[in-house]
Amino acid sequence: MNAGDKEKTIRVLIADDDDLILDCYREAFVEPEDTHELQVIDALAAELFDVEETSNEQSKFQLVECSQGEDAVSLVKAAADQGDPFDVVILDVRMPPGIDGVEAGCQIRELDPNVEIVFVTGYSDMPIEEMQRRVPPAMKMHHFSKPLSFTQLAQDVATMVTPTERCVDD
Secondary structure, three states: OHHHOOEEEEEEEEEEEHHHHHHHHHHOOOOOOOOOOHHHHHHHHHHHHHHOOHHHHHEEEEEEEOHHHHHHHHHHHHHOOOOOOOOEEEEEEEOOOOOOOOHHHHHHHHHHEEEEEEEEEOOOOOOOOHHHHHOHHHHHHEEOOOOOOOHHHHHHHHHHHHHOOOOOOO
């Protein structure tokens, strides 16, 4: 199977009320034009060290952004109604003045029980266990604390929805 066969467009909805944070997501999830050198280095490393390339290198992201929890819920509903649901929804926990990310996640889970929901927050005022209780199941709910590496988050998102079949048939 060639690399083109492994590509999948991962639909990601990002809700955050901070424009600078949205810029960070854009930079991490959208491949820049000048990545050829990095691709060559990664290919050489894979050959030299007998490791597979990471799934992020084979994944493409389609990003949709909004700044409020209510908007995120509306976008998930519209995508589901159109038969093109999101694979992952990333929610800031605090997005004043509307509903917070956890409430948005709860409503989104009711609309789409299969979507991976990722909470990102710089605060620790809500325990992860409470988030898991409100937005089950725990295996489809993820939590990241700021500060974080947005590039690492993009790689983690790719592994959330990409099959982990790494075996090669002889």
